[in-house]
Amino acid sequence: MTTKQLSVFLENKTGRLNDVTKILAKANINMRAFSVADSADFGILRLLVDDTEKAKEELRKNGFAVSVTDIIGIKMANKPGTLNKILDILAEAKVYIEYMYAYSDSDKAITAIKPDDMEKAVKVISENNITML
Amino acid sequence: MIWNETAECMSRDERTALQGKRLKAVVERVYFNCEPYRKRMQQAGVTPGDINSLEDIVKLPFTCKQDLRDYYPFGLLSSPMSEIVRIHASSGTTGKPIVVGYTRNDLGVWNEVGARCLTAYGLGKNDVVQVSYGYGLFTGGLGVHGAVETIGGTVVPMSSGNTDKQILMLRDMGVKALCCTPSYALHLAECIERSGIPRSDFQLKVGIFGAEPWTEQMRKEIERRLGVKAFDIYGLTEITGPGVGHECEFQCGTHINEDHFYPEIVNPETGEPVAPGEVGELVFTTLTKEGMPLIRFRTHDLTKLNYDKCECGRTSVRMSKIMGRCDDMLIIRGVNVFPSQIESVILETEEFEPHFFITVDRVNNTDTFEIKVEVKEQFYTDDISGMLKLQKKLASRIQSVVGLNPTIRLVEPRSLQRSEGKEKRVLDKRVFCN
Numbered sequence: 001m002t003t004k005q006l007s008v009f010l011e012n013k014t015g016r017l018n019d020v021t022k023i024l025a026k027a028n029i030n031m032r033a034f035s036v037a038d039s040a041d042f043g044i045l046r047l048l049v050d051d052t053e054k055a056k057e058e059l060r061k062n063g064f065a066v067s068v069t070d071i072i073g074i075k076m077a078n079k080p081g082t083l084n085k086i087l088d089i090l091a092e093a094k095v096y097i098e099y100m101y102a103y104s105d106s107d108k109a110i111t112a113i114k115p116d117d118m119e120k121a122v123k124v125i126s127e128n129n130i131t132m133l
Numbered sequence: 134m135i136w137n138e139t140a141e142c143m144s145r146d147e148r149t150a151l152q153g154k155r156l157k158a159v160v161e162r163v164y165f166n167c168e169p170y171r172k173r174m175q176q177a178g179v180t181p182g183d184i185n186s187l188e189d190i191v192k193l194p195f196t197c198k199q200d201l202r203d204y205y206p207f208g209l210l211s212s213p214m215s216e217i218v219r220i221h222a223s224s225g226t227t228g229k230p231i232v233v234g235y236t237r238n239d240l241g242v243w244n245e246v247g248a249r250c251l252t253a254y255g256l257g258k259n260d261v262v263q264v265s266y267g268y269g270l271f272t273g274g275l276g277v278h279g280a281v282e283t284i285g286g287t288v289v290p291m292s293s294g295n296t297d298k299q300i301l302m303l304r305d306m307g308v309k310a311l312c313c314t315p316s317y318a319l320h321l322a323e324c325i326e327r328s329g330i331p332r333s334d335f336q337l338k339v340g341i342f343g344a345e346p347w348t349e350q351m352r353k354e355i356e357r358r359l360g361v362k363a364f365d366i367y368g369l370t371e372i373t374g375p376g377v378g379h380e381c382e383f384q385c386g387t388h389i390n391e392d393h394f395y396p397e398i399v400n401p402e403t404g405e406p407v408a409p410g411e412v413g414e415l416v417f418t419t420l421t422k423e424g425m426p427l428i429r430f431r432t433h434d435l436t437k438l439n440y441d442k443c444e445c446g447r448t449s450v451r452m453s454k455i456m457g458r459c460d461d462m463l464i465i466r467g468v469n470v471f472p473s474q475i476e477s478v479i480l481e482t483e484e485f486e487p488h489f490f491i492t493v494d495r496v497n498n499t500d501t502f503e504i505k506v507e508v509k510e511q512f513y514t515d516d517i518s519g520m521l522k523l524q525k526k527l528a529s530r531i532q533s534v535v536g537l538n539p540t541i542r543l544v545e546p547r548s549l550q551r552s553e554g555k556e557k558r559v560l561d562k563r564v565f566c567n
Binding site: 039041042046 | 543
C-alpha cells in the first residue's frame with residue numbers, strides 16, 4: 001500500500017544532482033518521480049525508483065547520506081478535481097500532509113504524499129476506493 | 134598633551150630602576166600571598182631574594198592562560214576577597230570565563246593609565262566622550278568610563294547596541310570622542326550616512342578603537358567616513374583592560390604604560406628573550422597590581438618592541454601592531470574562540486561526526502563565523518525542519534560556550550577533509566597586517 005521513497009541529503013552546489021543521476025544511470029535504475037526540497041545551504045532530494053534497495057546501496061557506496069521513507073503514491077485520472085477530492089478526504093480525516101509532489105502524463109497523474117499519520121491516511125484512501133501504487 | 138610627564142617621559146635608567154623595585158615588590162606579594170606562584174617558584178628554585186633588579190625577571194617562571202582556568206575563579210588572587218572591589222571576566226575555552234579581581238588601588242592604576250591614553254588622543258576636561266564598548270563583565274566599557282572621569286571629561290555611558298540611540302546621543306550631546314570596536318565604528322558610519330543627518334551636526338573629532346585587530350586600511354576608511362582621527366587603545370583583560378597601551382599623535386606604535394605593565398618579547402618555542410627589536414611572543418608582568426598580579430604572562434600575541442624615544446616626548450616603549458598569534462586562538466567580534474571549544478561541543482552532541490571546519494571572514498566590516506559539520510549517517514532524515522532543528526541545536530550549544538552565534542553548515546558525509554596528524558580545521562580569511 002505504501003511506497004518506499006529514497007531521501008538523499010545534498011549540499012547546495014552545482015553538479016550534485018548530476019552525481020546522483022549518473023550513479024543511478026550506471027546501475028540501470030529507473031526513476032519514477034523526483035523532487036527537491038531545499039533550505040539555504042542544503043537540500044533533500046526525494047526519489048521514487050524501480051529498485052529502491054539497489055539504488056540505496058549504490059548511493060551509499062558513493063558516499064551519499066540516504067534514508068528510506070514510506071509515502072503514499074496515488075495513481076489518478078488526469079482531469080480537473082481528482083487531486084482535490086483526495087485532499088478533501090485526507091483533510092476531513094484530519095491527516096496532515098508533511099509534503100507532496102505530483103506529475104501528470106497523458107491520461108494518468110501520479111501524486112506522492114507524505115502524511116503525518118500513515119495508517120490513517122492509507123485507511124481513508126482505500127475506503128474511498130482510490131488506487132495506490 | 135601628556136597626562137603624567139614624570140612617569141611617561143622619565144629616562145630609561147630611571148624607569149628601569151623603578152621597574153626593578155616594583156618587580157621585587159610584586160614578586161614578594163605573590164610569593165607570600167598566592168600558593169600557586171609560591172609552589173611554581175619553589176619548583177624553579179627561585180625565591181623573592183633572587184629578584185633584585187629588572188634583569189632578574191628572566192629567572193621567574195611564566196604564567197599562561199591555562200593557569201587562569203586551572204585556578205578558576207579566585208586561585209590566583211594575591212589579595213583577600215575583603216580587598217577585592219570588582220570582578221571582570223572574558224571568555225575561556227571550556228565554557229568557564231577567565232576571571233580577574235581588582236582592589237581599589239588596581240582600579241586607581243587602571244584609571245591613571247586610561248587617563249594617559251585619553252590625554253595622548255588630545256582629550257581633556259572640556260570634552261564629551263561616548264563609550265560604546267559593552268559595559269559589564271567585559272573590561273572595555275567600565276575601563277574607558279573610569280578613564281574619562283579621571284581626566285574630568287564628560288562620559289556618555291552608552292554601552293553597545295541600539296545604533297539609532299547611539300547616533301542621537303553622538304549628535305545631541307556634542308560628543309567629541311567615540312570609543313568602540315573599529316568594526317562597530319564602521320557600522321555607525323554607515324548608519325549615519327544612511328540617516329541623512331549632515332556631518333556638520335556632529336562635533337565628533339576623535340575615535341578611540343580597540344578590543345579587536347584592525348588594519349591601516351580600516352583606520353583610513355573609518356577616518357574618512359566618520360571624519361575623525363582614529364587612535365588605537367590596547368589592553369587585555371588578564372592584565373587590566375583597555376589602557377595597557379595607546380597611540381600618540383604621531384601614531385608610530387603603541388606606547389606601553391610600562392611602569393605598570395612590563396613587556397618582554399620571547400621566542401615562543403624556547404621562552405628565551407629575543408634580541409631588542411626582533412619579533413616574538415609578547416609577555417607581560419603587572420608591576421603594581423594587587424588583586425591578581427600576573428608574572429610573565431604569555432599573551433601568545435606576536436609583535437616587536439621599539440625602545441627609542443618618541444617624537445611626542447614619551448620615553449615609554451612602543452609596540453608594533455600585533456602580527457599574529459602563536460596559538461590557535463581566534464578573536465571573532467572581539468570574543469576569544471579556541472577551536473578546541475568548538476570540538477568539545479561537537480563531540481558532546483551525538484548527532485554529529487567529530488569533524489568540523491571553521492571559516493572566519495570579514496564581510497561589511499563584521500566578522501563572520503561559520504562552522505561546517507557532518508551529520509552522522511543515521512541522523513540524516515527526510516525532514517527539512519528536523520535538519521534545521523539540528524543546525525539550531527548545535528548553534529545554540531556553541532553560543533552558550535563561546536558566547537558567539539555561529540552559522541552552522543551541514544555538509545555531506547565524509548566531505549570534510551580528514552588528514553593525518555594535525556588537522557587544518559580553521560580558515561581565517563581576514564587580513565590584519567598590511
